[in-house]
Amino acid sequence: MQYSGGIGSWATAMRVKAEHGTDNLVLLIADTKAEDPDLWRFVADSSALLGVDPVVVADGRSPWQVFADQRFVGNSRIAPCSVHLKQKPCRAWLDANADPANTILYVGIDWSEQRRVLAIEKGWAPWIVRFPMCDEPHLNKQQMLDWACAEGLRPPRLYEQGFSHNNCHGVCVRAGQRQWRHLLQVAPDRYLAAEAEEEKLRAQLGTVAILKERRQGVSYPLPLRELRRRAALPSQPA
Template sequence: MQNHIIFFSGGKSSFSAADYVKTNFPEDNILLYFTDTLWEDEDLYRFIYEASDKLELPMLIHSRGITPPQLMVQQRFMANNRVGTCSKELKMKVSAQYLKKGIVPEVEKWHNRHYLKSEDFISEATLYFGIGFEEMHREGPIKANWQPFKVVMPLIDNIIDNDAALKKYGIRQPRMYDMQFSHNNCKGRCVKAGQGHFKNLLMKDEKTFMELMEQEIVISEYIRYCKQPAIKEGKLPDRMYDDVWEFVSTGKKSDKIKHILDNTSYLKSKLRLLGENAKGEPIKKPFTFMKTLSLEELEKKPVQCDIWDIGGCGCFVEYETKE
């Protein structure tokens, strides 16, 4: 009996990969493995639990117990479409440390564990990713990062219809696809996305867009605040951390947070007073998820953007596991 671990993202392609393994290796030990950012769309959880039930496969859920915005506050660094620290820390590192070193993260949950055929599901396991031919650039890096595990990507090697796989089990696709998103990650808030993606979020879920826009503003101001020499050197205490942490955790806006949001334009004009970049040069613009445009600017000029700039997480490509 062989071990098979499907990296189960909550997307249609990873479901198809799970169906492929279930169909071809029905007598083997199969596990659905989901690393949770705690920032997902509510319907993603409906989908993964329903999938586990109908596939009759066990699902292991791991999490660091923090969201991407909380991680950004902790690191004093804004993840963006050039550097995806959130996917690296909350997904790649969590899974690599567990499968390679046996390190269990802060949060562990099981669903349908009784379907496990052996408690040793890691030894000599084959890992499966729902990567299709349109993402073949991810194949090489993923396989390299996961050595010595064998890595298989069924959607590259076989002709598989995602919608047919869902229909086979009578499972409704995640609602993010109904909203024309290209993936089901982070409720449309993936910071590695582009202008077209965020424009779609603005049109389909304005409430979530506006919440994300405020988080971008507050985290940016917090990072610049922390770059003041006296704060960096510990000569003055960080008097913003608690307010910012509470805001990204609960949405509660203290007087300090309200001041930041009410005076964004004023603060932008004073950027030269609030920190320097890595080269020691004055910071002339806020930190943003996208390189060329903040969400605030996109919201004000939603039509003037590159609708083909979609972007996406691309997990397990950038992470080096040699530690």
């Protein structure tokens, strides 16, 4: 199964274990070179609980290196980092090690994300894909976190820091302005590092940015530097 280090993928693995056991279970995880070190702590703890050693694959680049190589800055709609750092390494491993005729691929999205099912199934063909957390009983994220605690696990710290996903250390190009503002508040060092990387890409590629804003119906790039400047402005009087 696709094991991301998020709480949903762990809950998925637990349901797969309960139904099928672990003799033929593979926890396949891609190293993007951008994750919170605590993600790897959770992967180690949770895979030990499952009794399955994770299989780690890696492209070797970071998301910022991918953006530079592709000459394209990832955003909420198009994220080449996901394609090159997760999908391609995982698919290469599947091509080499997993026969679609007798392999089921489990993915950790839950019932609140069912709109993604068809695209994921199409993207991973010819493998059959299943989504155990889309099945009843439906659990929300907090219930999954509580379940992990009940099993003796310490959940990933990004959830405690207010992030909805445990990926890319909270520095995710798919996130919107709200998450980036939250990152600036709780981890300004990580925000500033991302801002510096974006500025390097802007120097190479021109007026591009991870974020966008709309003014009078027209979409414009919104650099992280500008978002930070606005966040520092004093509130306007009512």
